[in-house]
Amino acid sequence: MSITREFFRHPLLTGAIAPSSPRLAEEMTAGLGLERAARVAELGPGTGVFTEAVLALLRPEARLTAYEINPRFAVSLRARFPQVDVVTGSAEHLAPDDVDVVVSGLPWTAMTAGRQQRILDAIVAALAPNGRFTTFAYAHAAWTPPARRFAASLRSRFAVVERTPVVWGNLPPAFVYRAALPVAVGRARRGQPAAAPA
Numbered sequence: 001m002s003i004t005r006e007f008f009r010h011p012l013l014t015g016a017i018a019p020s021s022p023r024l025a026e027e028m029t030a031g032l033g034l035e036r037a038a039r040v041a042e043l044g045p046g047t048g049v050f051t052e053a054v055l056a057l058l059r060p061e062a063r064l065t066a067y068e069i070n071p072r073f074a075v076s077l078r079a080r081f082p083q084v085d086v087v088t089g090s091a092e093h094l095a096p097d098d099v100d101v102v103v104s105g106l107p108w109t110a111m112t113a114g115r116q117q118r119i120l121d122a123i124v125a126a127l128a129p130n131g132r133f134t135t136f137a138y139a140h141a142a143w144t145p146p147a148r149r150f151a152a153s154l155r156s157r158f159a160v161v162e163r164t165p166v167v168w169g170n171l172p173p174a175f176v177y178r179a180a181l182p183v184a185v186g187r188a189r190r191g192q193p194a195a196a197p198a
Helices: 003-009 022-029 049-057 071-080 113-126 145-157
Strands: 039-043 063-068 085-088 099-104 127-138 158-163 174-182
Touching: 022 049, 022 127, 022 174, 039 049, 039 113, 049 063, 063 071, 071 085, 099 113, 113 127, 113 145, 127 145, 145 158, 145 174
Parallel strands: 039 063, 039 099, 063 085, 099 127
Antiparallel strands: 127 174, 158 174
């Protein structure tokens, strides 16, 4: 399965012209506590570069659910990773499940503002109170309005957001966002009271 072929076939669904590098996968999965996680969700796994890195850190009894909108990638992922629960569909349908970690390879800058917000809301609602979220962005696009909007939305939904140095050994070069402590607004939709602002 070629991510380049799928990019030219469905550029808005795929979002990347080349698979992420092992170096970016290492940065994406570092410092998240995956070794202790019980439930993990991956959004937009594509060809499975991050999936493989996540599985290498998870305990055998941990549960990994991957949401992939491209049916070709979904079929390939099921064959390659039978231990992963692969859901064919949008990340907007991420189920609230007290997930410990959400790992995202989604093309945020290719989305409309509305879709960005809906997926981020779904992530916050799905995460446990001490949950962590990681995603990446291409360095060359960081100044664009969609990228700036995404960064602001991320900071409004998490108490802690950090950005790594650029991973130059990726095509294109990229950096990673790591976010922790989702704000209570997402969990309030599950019947839990929202925390008062600090």
